[in-house]
């Protein structure tokens with residue numbers, strides 16, 4: 243019953259804002275990064291085919307390739323064969339390295355209900371009785387008696403009643419792989435690399 | 443900052459792992475396939491073009507890191 247009451251106390255909390263806001267901020271940041279990456283690729287890895295044409299072609303980068311080849315005798319040649327090959331500039335850019343990889347929202351909330359009580363009781367009774375003479379039988383020796391009595395009681399009740407509840411929310415947002423279209427473009431480029439003999 | 447780059451070997455298509463700074467410095471990188479005796483290096487005439495692209499990308503990367511910091 244107590245736990246149920248505690249749980250009810252969570253209902254008023256803006257969970258959407260507490261958990262959703264950082265997640266949304268991360269998504270927005272990722273979207274902004276993706277947008278700047280796209281802009282970067284278009285502006286820096288592509289060039290216009292001609293001034294009159296809006297079409298773009300990838301900027302190619304030339305690499306030199308050296309390969310040792312087997313001679314007729316079955317040994318590797320001393321002077322390696324040199325060739326050139328070109329790859330698009332965009333294949334050299336680690337595009338998928340830009341993203342917020344993991345977002346962990348560790349949200350711990352503790353609600354503790356505590357009640358303390360103290361009750362003190364005290365009573366005092368005083369009685370005073372006066373008798374002129376204890377008994378009439380002793381009238382011959384008349385004397386006064388006086389009786390005093392005190393009755394006191396003291397009590398203390400104390401207690402502590404507490405109950406608590408813990409809520410922990412943990413979210414992990416992972417990095418998405420490269421879009422299929424991007425992978426396909428990179429794949430086509432890779433498969434079409436043709437080494438050509440180096441021009442000396 | 444140096445970034446890791448991976449391209450496929452033009453001969454055997456195994457991966458070749460490179461580092462941007464070393465690539466710009468003219469170092470050659472061997473194919474990861476031990477059977478393949480291919481090594482590649484950036485043509486000297488291309489260094490400036492590639493360096494420019496890396497610098498711009500680094501700028502975007504820094505912005506991204508700042509964005510991520512603001513979120514966390």
Ligand SMILES: [Zn+2]
Pocket residue numbers: 451452453454455456473474475478479480
């Ligand atoms: Zn190879």
